[in-house]
Amino acid sequence: MQEMAIRAQGLTKCFADFVAVNDISFEIPRGTCFGFLGPNGAGKTSTMRMIGCVSPLSKGTLEVFSESTAQKNMRSIKQRLGVVPQEDYLDHHITCYENLELYGRYFGLKPVDIRLEIKRLLDFVHLEAKTHTQVRFLSGGMKRRLLIARALINNPEMILLDEPTTGLDPQARHLIWDKMRELKDKDHTLILTTHYMEEAEQLCDMLAFMDDGNIIAMGRPKDLIREHLETNAIEIFIESSQRPKLLETFNTSTQFHADLGQRLIIYTRDSGTMLTQLHHDYSGIEIRSRLTNLEDVFLKLTGHQLRENA
Amino acid sequence: MKSQGQALSFSLPCAMRVWYRSVYIYKRTWLINLLPNFFEPVIYLIGMGIGLGAYIGQQMQGMDYLHFIAPGLVVANAMNGSTFETTYNLFVKIHFDKKYDSIIATPVNIEDAMLGELLWATTRGMIYGGVFAFVIYCFGLISFTQIFLLLPIVLLTSFLFGAIGLIFTAYIQLIDLYSFYYTLFLTPMYFFSGIFFPVENIAWVGQIAHFTPLFHAVKLSKLVVFGQMDIHILFHLAYLLLGGLVLSYFGIRRIKAHYMR
């Protein structure tokens, strides 16, 4: 049997009367990457904070490395975790180097021991030139990179990354993805939240879609796409007045289609036939065909919710 | 439901890591930080001790006024040093800078962080009080050994006022409320704690003064400097120590509850 890094049963988080995380259960095997996806306010950060032992559970049980988080002090668990928080909680009036050094000390590491490690980590996130620059002079993306370097200072077995690549430029994002793969190869467990479906698709072995505090779907990225939608997506830029007729024609009015303002996306197994007919019936309209991806699944699982509430 | 959040479990090594952080930050600007707080009591010492002292002569319990006020100013300075750390500074770190949100993701728990800050407040109070003790030694107002007799008192005073500031910070949501803390608590106490005149004999003020923390600290400082050490010393010391322990315990619990919601 595979060893579990996380076992969560009936995990629940309430803030007064408000239920932010509602009775969710999941397991995360060691050495894998698990992703939480979902719209703003879905409960991703609340879940991550419980795993990180900085927010007590309202109900349920949670084991991290087979240790219960309900024990009196969670030091032994936290010693093995690396955390990239969603918010930037750096020390702004000291340098990058000093930030990492002070943070390393919280883990009981000695500055002499971590000096090389700090250099290596700053090189890795391409901040070596900013080693002795105060954090307040860094750009937003540089601060995110520094946060990632900081989370690795104790060589953690498990790393919690709450939107690690938000605000990064493409180079930096790919850099971080490479590093995350490297960490996974070295048997580190990664837990990630993101709004970038490409990131989730590329990195995560397992995904959980959250909405309103619930896990509404869970599985491997490929399986999720296959289970929920047809293989091909056709994007049609068409006026809303013409849409009912079009949907009628292709008999998709009853099935899921994504209505995104300017764009209508319909899903089909046989895109060839549909494209031919579309071009014939609606000449002069912009039409794009592509493979169905995780973003479509996201729209299906959480999109109509938005519409209903709107 | 919140059981796991509330019980306190301290780790001194973890607390010291947070203490170190403050020392580290303070080292960079210590002179700028220390000087204003050093001038203030020196101005009081000179202004009142020499200025007012010229009129009072030897009437204050048979000694000249400069001697009379010097020891009390040492502990008052310790009070100011540690108070600042656990009032404004702590509030900003908790509510604005969110310092502890990232610290508690490490093996350092919130109670360790608060203990660390309390130790740092105590350290800062020690620096302020200690430096001022040295100043009055240079003025020839106390002997060299008396500096060292004053230090334990400075330590406990700093600790107690760190704890009082901490519990106040734990219970307020609004930084503006510190103006009440300073104007209605610290300032009256400063004047009616026996630093500048004996308060015991003033009708009801004397009664109230007995309950205020600075009164005991000032009392102690005068007892050791004017060489009247007796059994009362233990009572005053116990007041400072126990007061500090009790208030810091409840203050830290409250702050933990805030973080472990």
Ligand SMILES: Nc1ncnc2c1ncn2[C@@H]1O[C@H](COP(=O)(O)OP(=O)(O)OP(=O)(O)O)[C@@H](O)[C@H]1O
């Ligand atoms: N400390 C708190 N007190 C009260 N409500 C909170 C608190 N923290 C989070 N919530 C609420 O819980 C819900 C879930 O928040 P959470 O931060 O977990 O969402 P999220 O999925 O991380 O969203 P995002 O994608 O915007 O980061 C939200 O409705 C939020 O308002």
Ligand SMILES: [Mg+2]
């Ligand atoms: Mg979030």
